[in-house]
Amino acid sequence: MTAVTEMTSMPSAPATRRTPKATFDVVFRNASFLAALLVLVLLAGIMLSMVIGGWPAFREFGLGFVTSSVWDTQNDQYGAWPAIVGTISTALIALVIGVPLSLGIAVYLTQLAPPWFKRPVSTAIELLAAVPSIIYGMWGLFVFVPLFAAYVQIPLSNVVEGMPIVGTVLYSRSPSGLGIFTAGIILAFMIIPFIASITRDMLEQIPSVLRESAYGIGATTWEVVRHVLVPQAGVSIIGAIMLGLGRALGETMAVTFVVGNANRLSASILDPGSTIASRIANEFNEAMGLQLNALIALGCILFFVTFVVLVIARLLVSRVKRY
Amino acid sequence: MTMTSATPGSSMPKSLPHAEWGRVRSGRRTADRAMKVIATGFTFLAIFVLFWILGMLIVKGLGGLSLATFTQVTPGPGTEGGGLANAIVGSIVLTFLGILIATPIGVLAGTWLAEYGRKSPLANLIRFINDILLSAPSILIGLFVYVILVEPFRGYSGWAGGVALGIIAIPVIVRTTEDMLNLVPGPLREAGAALGAPPSVVITSVTWRAAKAGMVTGILLALARIAGETAPLIFTALNNNFWFSPTLVGGVSNLPVTIYQFASAPYENWQQLAWAGSLVITMSILLLSIIARRIVRGSK
Numbered sequence: 001m002t003a004v005t006e007m008t009s010m011p012s013a014p015a016t017r018r019t020p021k022a023t024f025d026v027v028f029r030n031a032s033f034l035a036a037l038l039v040l041v042l043l044a045g046i047m048l049s050m051v052i053g054g055w056p057a058f059r060e061f062g063l064g065f066v067t068s069s070v071w072d073t074q075n076d077q078y079g080a081w082p083a084i085v086g087t088i089s090t091a092l093i094a095l096v097i098g099v100p101l102s103l104g105i106a107v108y109l110t111q112l113a114p115p116w117f118k119r120p121v122s123t124a125i126e127l128l129a130a131v132p133s134i135i136y137g138m139w140g141l142f143v144f145v146p147l148f149a150a151y152v153q154i155p156l157s158n159v160v161e162g163m164p165i166v167g168t169v170l171y172s173r174s175p176s177g178l179g180i181f182t183a184g185i186i187l188a189f190m191i192i193p194f195i196a197s198i199t200r201d202m203l204e205q206i207p208s209v210l211r212e213s214a215y216g217i218g219a220t221t222w223e224v225v226r227h228v229l230v231p232q233a234g235v236s237i238i239g240a241i242m243l244g245l246g247r248a249l250g251e252t253m254a255v256t257f258v259v260g261n262a263n264r265l266s267a268s269i270l271d272p273g274s275t276i277a278s279r280i281a282n283e284f285n286e287a288m289g290l291q292l293n294a295l296i297a298l299g300c301i302l303f304f305v306t307f308v309v310l311v312i313a314r315l316l317v318s319r320v321k322r323y
Numbered sequence: 324m325t326m327t328s329a330t331p332g333s334s335m336p337k338s339l340p341h342a343e344w345g346r347v348r349s350g351r352r353t354a355d356r357a358m359k360v361i362a363t364g365f366t367f368l369a370i371f372v373l374f375w376i377l378g379m380l381i382v383k384g385l386g387g388l389s390l391a392t393f394t395q396v397t398p399g400p401g402t403e404g405g406g407l408a409n410a411i412v413g414s415i416v417l418t419f420l421g422i423l424i425a426t427p428i429g430v431l432a433g434t435w436l437a438e439y440g441r442k443s444p445l446a447n448l449i450r451f452i453n454d455i456l457l458s459a460p461s462i463l464i465g466l467f468v469y470v471i472l473v474e475p476f477r478g479y480s481g482w483a484g485g486v487a488l489g490i491i492a493i494p495v496i497v498r499t500t501e502d503m504l505n506l507v508p509g510p511l512r513e514a515g516a517a518l519g520a521p522p523s524v525v526i527t528s529v530t531w532r533a534a535k536a537g538m539v540t541g542i543l544l545a546l547a548r549i550a551g552e553t554a555p556l557i558f559t560a561l562n563n564n565f566w567f568s569p570t571l572v573g574g575v576s577n578l579p580v581t582i583y584q585f586a587s588a589p590y591e592n593w594q595q596l597a598w599a600g601s602l603v604i605t606m607s608i609l610l611l612s613i614i615a616r617r618i619v620r621g622s623k
Contacts, residue, residue: 034431035427035428035429035431035435036435036446036449039453049471105366107362108362108365125366127613128372134601137586138379143379189372220352220354223354225358280466296466306459306463313458
């Protein structure tokens with residue numbers, strides 16, 4: 001609106017009428033078009049650089065690069081399997097913990113919070129997203145990990161030791177607190193703000209007539225959420241979850257701090273492991289030759305996995321509103 | 324009119340404690356209560372974690388913070404004392420380099436989407452790809468810049484770091500610019516065009532002006548986003564313990580990578596500095612985000 005007032009006050013200034021230059025118009029239009037095209041070029045460039053950079057490793061090991069569990073820098077043998085499993089399992093643990101929390105927060109913000117309390121709570125949740133990933137790593141490593149080892153991991157290991165299945169999945173050989181599960185917990189808190197704030201916006205967009213009519217026939221708040229709101233926002237909530245998954249898959253610093261960076265694959269989710277991103281962050285600066293190609297090839301796998309996840313997420317979310 | 328003037332709550336008898344429930348089955352009542360308690364509990368858990376992290380930073384970081392933190396350079400292995408001056412300045416340089424690269428590109432691209440491309444298939448594609456870049460893992464952007472700028476020039480540089488941060492910032496700026504331009508009412512553009520102004524003049528002196536606050540917010544948000552990025556800098560600007568060269572060639576010290584390297588180092592002064600650095604960086608970023616939020620609220 002400021003523009004309007006400024007334009008009406010123009011005549012009082014000395015009339016210096018500029019004839020608009022046609023060249024500026026063309027230049028501006030083309031410059032902005034090129035800038036927009038650059039977005040496409042960037043994505044294509046990232047994809048190409050990953051494929052080309054990782055090509056020597058793919059050529060050397062073929063499909064074995066994905067399925068092999070060996071990561072031997074001495075003999076130049078590289079396999080991505082432990083890192084792939086680590087990436088997927090940390091991300092899934094993050095979803096299992098983070099999704100219920102996020103949905104609970106979204107429901108609280110839209111249905112339960114007193115009006116004056118909504119804004120500070122929303123801001124606090126969104127600030128969780130602003131905290132740099134490395135700070136989550138510090139918090140995880142120096143505050144959360146010791147507590148987790150002492151109060152969860154060691155007691156749990158004592159209880160499940162020797163039990164079938166549970167004794168393998170939940171038993172930790174070195175109860176240091178570091179591991180796949182710890183990384184999943186930290187990741188859960190990192191993806192909460194994204195899932196929660198999108199879900200909140202989705203729930204807010206649902207016409208209140210729907211809610212009111214459900215209340216009108218005697219539904220409780222829980223029933224309104226379960227039978228009216230969730231089905232209405234269902235697809236976009238799944239989109240929001242996929243968006244969180246995309247974040248969790250590629251998160252680097254926080255995971256590198258707490259995942260334990262073990263190269264072997266363990267049957268227990270409480271044991272140290274590594275993810276694609278953590279391995280790249282750990283080894284990249286010392287890597288040479290084929291190891292460097294293998295790390296970029298890992299990045300290539302990460303790129304295609306997150307790309308597919310994000311495409312699905314965007315398609316689902318965009319049905320309602322752009323995010 | 325007289326019937327609607329009564330508020331719904333006032334018709335309920337206040338004396339009965341469970342009047343609102345009527346004859347609701349106890350199972351439904353319990354489910355409802357449980358959901359309310361769980362949702363509230365989850366929300367407070369998330370807020371608790373935020374304050375736990377902030378509390379940790381203040382407790383551990385404030386002790387390491389002194390004047391020397393801002394005046395001395397990062398210490399080498401086994402050296403006493405030291406500060407973070409070079410890392411802080413390096414971070415500021417890299418972040419602003421990133422914003423300097425990203426702002427013109429992001430603003431122009433967002434402008435094209437909102438003003439020229441609009442609903443065309445190409446614009447929709449660019450919008451979609453931009454949204455994907457927005458949440459692409461930053462480590463991949465670091466690798467990309469490594470491949471195109473570090474490997475060919477045989478060395479880490481601040482320029483590569485700035486470009487990496489810029490690439491992370493571009494989608495944020497594109498997105499907010501387009502959103503903000505879309506909020507500008509069409510008649511404003513038509514009024515400009517009616518005065519005989521070509522599209523470029525209408526955009527630069529009418530639309531941009533009307534959307535200025537929102538666009539600045541987008542740039543601030545991008546600034547907050549890239550200021551704490553660590554992963555892409557490991558492969559591009561790296562780090563060092565000295566004042567970096569003004570040409571930005573070679574490793575440029577920066578706060579996030581310094582924190583990463585110092586946090587789990589065996590030297591006590593390094594750990595102290597890592598905590599002090601964490602406090603500085605987090606508080607700056609949270610402050611930036613809050614300021615950006617204020618501007619958005621003010622412009623509405």
